[in-house]
Amino acid sequence: MEELFTQSVKDLGSMYHFSRDELEILDDADKAAEELSKSEFEHYIKREVNPDHKKVLTKHGIIGASVDKRYGGRGANPLVSVLVKERLGQLGMGLSSFINVQMFLGEMMIQRWGTDDQKERYLRPAVRGEKIFAYGLTELEAGSDPSEMQTTYEKRGSRYILNGSKYLITNGSIADNLIIFARSKDNRDEKSAFIVDSKSSGFSIPMRMEEKIGLFTSDTAMPQMDGVEVDEADVFGGIGNGMHVAYSGLMNGRMGVASASIGVIEACLNAVVERAKERIQHGKEIGKHQLIQNHIAEIRQNLEMARWPVYFAAIRKAEYEADPSNESLINELDLRISLAKKIASRLAFESADRAVQVFGGFGYSILSPVGRLFCDSRVARIYEGTDEIQSLKIAEGVLGKDFKAFR
Numbered sequence: 001m002e003e004l005f006t007q008s009v010k011d012l013g014s015m016y017h018f019s020r021d022e023l024e025i026l027d028d029a030d031k032a033a034e035e036l037s038k039s040e041f042e043h044y045i046k047r048e049v050n051p052d053h054k055k056v057l058t059k060h061g062i063i064g065a066s067v068d069k070r071y072g073g074r075g076a077n078p079l080v081s082v083l084v085k086e087r088l089g090q091l092g093m094g095l096s097s098f099i100n101v102q103m104f105l106g107e108m109m110i111q112r113w114g115t116d117d118q119k120e121r122y123l124r125p126a127v128r129g130e131k132i133f134a135y136g137l138t139e140l141e142a143g144s145d146p147s148e149m150q151t152t153y154e155k156r157g158s159r160y161i162l163n164g165s166k167y168l169i170t171n172g173s174i175a176d177n178l179i180i181f182a183r184s185k186d187n188r189d190e191k192s193a194f195i196v197d198s199k200s201s202g203f204s205i206p207m208r209m210e211e212k213i214g215l216f217t218s219d220t221a222m223p224q225m226d227g228v229e230v231d232e233a234d235v236f237g238g239i240g241n242g243m244h245v246a247y248s249g250l251m252n253g254r255m256g257v258a259s260a261s262i263g264v265i266e267a268c269l270n271a272v273v274e275r276a277k278e279r280i281q282h283g284k285e286i287g288k289h290q291l292i293q294n295h296i297a298e299i300r301q302n303l304e305m306a307r308w309p310v311y312f313a314a315i316r317k318a319e320y321e322a323d324p325s326n327e328s329l330i331n332e333l334d335l336r337i338s339l340a341k342k343i344a345s346r347l348a349f350e351s352a353d354r355a356v357q358v359f360g361g362f363g364y365s366i367l368s369p370v371g372r373l374f375c376d377s378r379v380a381r382i383y384e385g386t387d388e389i390q391s392l393k394i395a396e397g398v399l400g401k402d403f404k405a406f407r
């Protein structure tokens with residue numbers, strides 16, 4: 001198993017007893033990352049979505065690892081899921097974005113909010129790699145404030161008709177099903193979520209975001225719905241409950257981004273250690289120059305600072321999942337997840353910046369691992385809620401709900 005990842009499992013193992021099944025999941029995540037590393041690089045430099053994500057993650061039983069055993073999954077709890085994401089995060093945010101949406105925003109959300117029928121219809125095939133999910137909340141004019149969404153639904157008989165466009169949706173053009181958020185055509189304050197079939201008539205992808213500054217192996221698309229029909233059996237989380245569902249998804253998504261950020265820092269550390277021992281300048285390995293040692297020490301320090309808030313949030317999340325009605329736990333969890341996401345994503349970007357510096361000119365290329373991590377990790381400070389939104393949530397957690405900065 002990869003060394004820094006083994007260390008994380010070992011460190012946590014001194015506080016948490018991993019079952020044999022859980023250790024097997026972690027071992028499989030390691031194998032999947034190992035197997036994907038070559039194709040991830042090849043597709044990255046060609047700037048194309050990596051079609052192996054689904055195949056390899058399914059082969060190693062990772063795609064549905066957090067799905068309940070009742071639906072054919074492996075029942076990984078939030079802590080184990082976070083560790084899986086940490087290991088996959090070492091390959092960069094492209095793979096991580098794919099699995100974040102699939103696992104944390106798709107499967108975990110269906111598990112939390114889905115009806116029994118939805119769980120049967122979506123989770124079972126997802127475990128077999130037969131259902132890829134996307135999460136469509138953001139719109140062109142509704143980003144940090146999703147309550148401004150313009151996509152509408154109206155009821156006709158036993159069906160809902162959706163009209164509108166979503167913006168920057170991960171897995172948007174490769175998903176079989178998308179969790180789409182919309183507002184009632186008659187009442188703009190009523191928001192609801194729907195599970196939309198991408199093969200529905202009226203569903204299209206007029207545009208993909210091709211000109212990203214990183215994250216090339218991940219699909220980012222703008223799904224459009226022109227009179228898309230959704231059966232009432234695919235209302236997700238109840239009519240009128242859309243914002244509640246959306247925010248619970250963002251909590252999951254933030255946790256996933258935070259865990260992948262740990263993987264990014266680990267990959268930076270691995271890369272700089274190797275480079276520092278190999279590259280010779282001024283007559284000695286650059287790792288013998290104290291200023292390079294400082295970069296390495298800072299990245300190692302960042303790893304330590306990033307890991308624990310994420311693990312702690314994951315442990316609290318496991319408690320919350322056992323008792324989702326616990327209001328005080330949800331408020332604390334909200335704060336902890338925002339802390340974890342903001343801390344880990346900033347430290348990942350800072351580590352990648354230092355790693356590029358250690359690599360010098362070669363670092364300024366996507367042919368180098370650190371160049372790719374630098375380009376990729378920037379997005380972690382934006383998606384699933386920007387740094388600024390996390391700051392507002394952290395302040396609200398400290399000051400209390402009366403100081404909530406926005407609706």
Ligand SMILES: Cc1cc2nc3c(=O)[nH]c(=O)nc-3n(C[C@H](O)[C@H](O)[C@H](O)COP(=O)(O)OP(=O)(O)OC[C@H]3O[C@@H](n4cnc5c(N)ncnc54)[C@H](O)[C@@H]3O)c2cc1C
Nearest residue numbers: 135136137138143144168169170382383384385386388389
């Ligand atoms: C590669 C990628 C993949 C994505 N995948 C998905 C996905 O799968 N599903 C999905 O729904 N969305 C997705 N997103 C969208 C992402 O969640 C949004 O980009 C993000 O929430 C920010 O919204 P915005 O881009 O509209 O920025 P804006 O909301 O326009 O923000 C612009 C700036 O204003 C700041 N700002 C906004 N409001 C406040 C405030 N009240 N106080 C202080 N500062 C504020 C922001 O922090 C930011 O700095 C993705 C984005 C990217 C880049």
